[in-house]
Structure formats: C-alpha cells, structure tokens
Amino acid sequence: MTIMKKPLITLASAALLALGATGLQAADKHVAITQIVEHPALDSVRQGVQDELAERGHNVGENLKWSYESAQGSPATAAQIAKKFAGESPDVIVAIATPSAQAAAASARNIPLVFTAVTDPVGAKLVKALDQPGKFITGMSDMSPINKHMELVKTVAPTAKRVGVIYNPGEANSVTLVALVKEFAPQHGMTVVEAAATKSSDVQTAARSLVGKVDVIYLPTDNTVISALEVIVKVAEQNLIPVVTGDTDSVARGAVAAQGFNYYEVGRQTGIMVARILDGESPANMPVEGVQRLELFVNPGAAKRMGIMLNDSLIQSAKTVIK
Known part of the structure; x- marks a missing residue:
C-alpha cells in the first residue's frame, strides 16, 4: 500500500506544478x-x-x-x-x-x-x-498646433519675412505639417522656403541650402530632421539664423525655442x-x-549665438529656460 501511494502523490504533485506553470505563463x-x-x-x-x-x-x-x-x-x-x-x-x-x-x-x-x-x-x-x-x-x-508655432516664430524673430522648413517628404506626418505651415505662415507675414532631407545624412545639406534665403528656420516634429538637429544648429549659429522647433527636447540641444508636448x-x-x-x-x-497641454521651452544662450535676443516676457512665460 505504501509503495503504491508514493507514485500517486508524485503524479498529483507534478500535475499541480504543471498547472501552476501553465497559469504563470498564461498570466505573462x-x-x-x-x-x-x-x-x-x-x-x-x-x-x-x-x-x-x-x-x-x-x-x-x-x-x-x-x-x-x-x-x-x-x-x-x-x-x-x-x-x-x-x-x-x-x-x-x-x-x-x-x-x-x-x-x-x-x-x-x-x-x-x-x-x-x-x-x-x-x-x-x-x-x-x-x-x-x-x-x-x-x-x-x-498633431502640432502649427498656427501657434508660427506665432512663436514671429515672437522670436519679429522682422522675419521668410521662414525655412526642413523636412523629410517621405514622412507622411511631415508632409501634413508643412502643408499647415504654408497655410498659416502667410497669416503672420511670412513666405515659406522648403528644404528636403530624405535621410539624416542629407540634413546638413538641406540646412545649408537655406542660408541667404531665409530669416528663420522652423523644424516640425520630423523624425529624420530632429535626429540630426545638431548639424542644423551648427549651420544656424555660423550664419546667424534662429531655429524654432515643434520638439521641446530640441531646445536643450541648441534650438532657440519650442512649443510642444512633453x-x-x-x-x-x-x-x-x-x-x-x-x-x-x-x-x-x-x-x-x-495631446492637449502645450509647454514652452526657450534657450537664451542659443538665441544669442544665432544673433538675436529673446524678450523678457517670452522668457518669463516659458515652462523651462535652458541656462
């Protein structure tokens, strides 16, 4: 009797363990x-x-x-x-x-x-x-509030008449945003100059193509362009062209200002x-x-390197000021 009970107990235990393992996997x-x-x-x-x-x-x-x-x-x-x-x-x-x-x-x-x-x-x-x-x-x-972004561009660069936009025409999101820039920029007294970059290695060339043609550069939330932001900042600083973006993380990386989402x-x-x-x-x-809530980021040091000064009211209204 004792000899026969041991395998029964072992089998029962094994069945419970198997059930427990199956239950754990099902919960994962x-x-x-x-x-x-x-x-x-x-x-x-x-x-x-x-x-x-x-x-x-x-x-x-x-x-x-x-x-x-x-x-x-x-x-x-x-x-x-x-x-x-x-x-x-x-x-x-x-x-x-x-x-x-x-x-x-x-x-x-x-x-x-x-x-x-x-x-x-x-x-x-x-x-x-x-x-x-x-x-x-x-x-x-x-979806970026492009009209508000154009207002910000004009606040950063009040005398700007021509805004350059660098984007990847292969990104559907960017095509939509550039169409909106073309719609709203004229309402703020600006014409739009486009510069295409289909891959990150094209971004520097696109930025250089805007030199002498624009007064300010606006960067939409374009993944190709934002991933190569530093090369745009370098061109902008060398040629005293302020850069405004829709991506708040870009301000700590050298853009002048951004109004966007966290x-x-x-x-x-x-x-x-x-x-x-x-x-x-x-x-x-x-x-x-x-996403409803917008946050304003500014970088007075970047503004100075790009040949402008941010007004005090803009700085005071920012959620984050990059020192």
Whole structure:
C-alpha cells in the first residue's frame, strides 16, 4: 500500500506544478515596441509607456516580456521589424512615429496595435476615423498646433519675412505639417522656403541650402530632421539664423525655442491605452486620443549665438529656460 501511494502523490504533485506553470505563463504578457529612430522625444515616449505599464502592474522581467527594436531611420528596416513582431504574435504592438506605425499596420493586421507620436493618423491611412479607429488599432496623435508655432516664430524673430522648413517628404506626418505651415505662415507675414532631407545624412545639406534665403528656420516634429538637429544648429549659429522647433527636447540641444508636448507624458498616456488592452479591453472601443497641454521651452544662450535676443516676457512665460 505504501509503495503504491508514493507514485500517486508524485503524479498529483507534478500535475499541480504543471498547472501552476501553465497559469504563470498564461498570466505573462508580451509587448513589442517598434520605433522609427532614436532621439530624445521618441525615447521619452518609450520610457513613458514602460513606466506607466509598471505602475499598473505590468513589470518588465517579472510578468511582462518587452521586445524593442529601432529602425534607425529606415522605413525598410521598420517593415522588417513589423514582420518579425507579427510572427511573434505579442499581446500588443506599440509603434512610435508614423513610419513604424504604417509598417506595423501593414504586417500585423490581427494583433492589437497602439500607435503613438503620429501626427495625422487619418492622413497616414492608419485609421478611417479618429472616433472609430478599427478592430485592432488605436493610439495617440501628436498633431502640432502649427498656427501657434508660427506665432512663436514671429515672437522670436519679429522682422522675419521668410521662414525655412526642413523636412523629410517621405514622412507622411511631415508632409501634413508643412502643408499647415504654408497655410498659416502667410497669416503672420511670412513666405515659406522648403528644404528636403530624405535621410539624416542629407540634413546638413538641406540646412545649408537655406542660408541667404531665409530669416528663420522652423523644424516640425520630423523624425529624420530632429535626429540630426545638431548639424542644423551648427549651420544656424555660423550664419546667424534662429531655429524654432515643434520638439521641446530640441531646445536643450541648441534650438532657440519650442512649443510642444512633453513626450514622456505622451508615453504615459499611451501606456494607459496599452494597459487597458493587456487587461482585456478591445482597441475597437478606444478612440484615438490627442495631446492637449502645450509647454514652452526657450534657450537664451542659443538665441544669442544665432544673433538675436529673446524678450523678457517670452522668457518669463516659458515652462523651462535652458541656462
């Protein structure tokens, strides 16, 4: 009797252990995150997503598998990453910036996808409508308030008549923003001069092409351009052309001023959406969200190096003044 009971107890214990292991695996979640390029704003989004998930009980290395890939600015690489993630079938794919979101939407049609830092989700053909994004897709738009940006350009450079815009025509978000610049700049007494840069190595040439043609340079939230900001700042300082951007992280890197979003908070807001999906909610019930709060950053030292002085009222109204 005793000899026969031991294998029965062992088998029962093994069954309980197997059940426990299966339960643990079932509780684990997998988030795959793809980012078109690494620069401070997009990196802040990614960190914000991770921190928000941790606050909501989804901890990397404990009960959350976290896969991250950067496309290093290449849409072709973004497509390869999207195909790889689609094959892994994670619980949620997070796509940071328009090119990565477009690639993920094309390859992972039946996997929940949350895009973020996407300027125009409808124009990029990610969703048909912001309030009804689709069965498997939703996310956040960071559409820039271009009219306010043109007001800021004019405040920084009151006598400016010609504004140069450097952008990548291959980024759908940038095409949308430049169209808005063309719409609003004339309302502030400025004509627009465009300079295209299809990859980061073209940005310096694009910046130099504006010398002698513009009074001020405006940089939209273009991932290709912002990733190479330092070369623009160098050209601007050498030729005394102030640079204003839509990316607040760029001000610490040498731009004169920016009015934009706190991208870490954009990431936190995105993380809430991701957590809701991990907890069982359908993306179909989650309209695309926008970012409402703007922050003004200024860099008086950069302004001086570019041949201008910022007025005291602008400096006093800034959330952050770079010393």
